[in-house]
Amino acid sequence: MAHSITLCNKCGRCIEACEQKAISLDDQGIRNNRDICINCGKCLEVCTSDALKVHGKYMSVTEVFEQIEKDRSYFKNSGGGVTASGGEPLRQSFFTAALFKRCREAGIHTCLETCGYADDSELSRFYHIPHWYYSILNTLILIFTLN
Ligand code: SF4
Numbered sequence: 001m002a003h004s005i006t007l008c009n010k011c012g013r014c015i016e017a018c019e020q021k022a023i024s025l026d027d028q029g030i031r032n033n034r035d036i037c038i039n040c041g042k043c044l045e046v047c048t049s050d051a052l053k054v055h056g057k058y059m060s061v062t063e064v065f066e067q068i069e070k071d072r073s074y075f076k077n078s079g080g081g082v083t084a085s086g087g088e089p090l091r092q093s094f095f096t097a098a099l100f101k102r103c104r105e106a107g108i109h110t111c112l113e114t115c116g117y118a119d120d121s122e123l124s125r126f127y128h129i130p131h132w133y134y135s136i137l138n139t140l141i142l143i144f145t146l147n
């Protein structure tokens, strides 16, 4: 959930609507405690200033795969496929692995782009994937700074 400081008039309606007590108000505006927010959307319903917005949505493996399948002919002609990228796909390693399995069963290439910051149990779900991009951004920034 995103909050616009500019649009928010600090009316407090969202705080009252949140049964999880996930929203608080301070000098900077409202704060959403993502550790306890359950994404129910009740705060959005009462905000008349359009100051709250939800970005992204929950999708099943099947729903994502249905979107991928629409590009199957493009993948076939270009030799391309699906890359799971960031954020960090290893934060949802179980989901990503299930999606890749579905793609491979359908003959669609898969590639993992990751910073590699994950437990071995999560990384091991992808050891059989032939294509990896390792994005080591902090190292790149460090080299840039030294030059
Ligand atoms: S309901 Fe909307 S305008 Fe009111 S405090 Fe919450 S975010 Fe701000």
Ligand code: SF4
Binding pocket: 001, 017, 018, 019, 020, 021, 022, 023, 032, 036, 037, 038, 039, 040, 041, 042, 043, 044
């Ligand atoms: S989405 Fe639901 S749980 Fe999360 S802050 Fe809004 S009202 Fe509270």
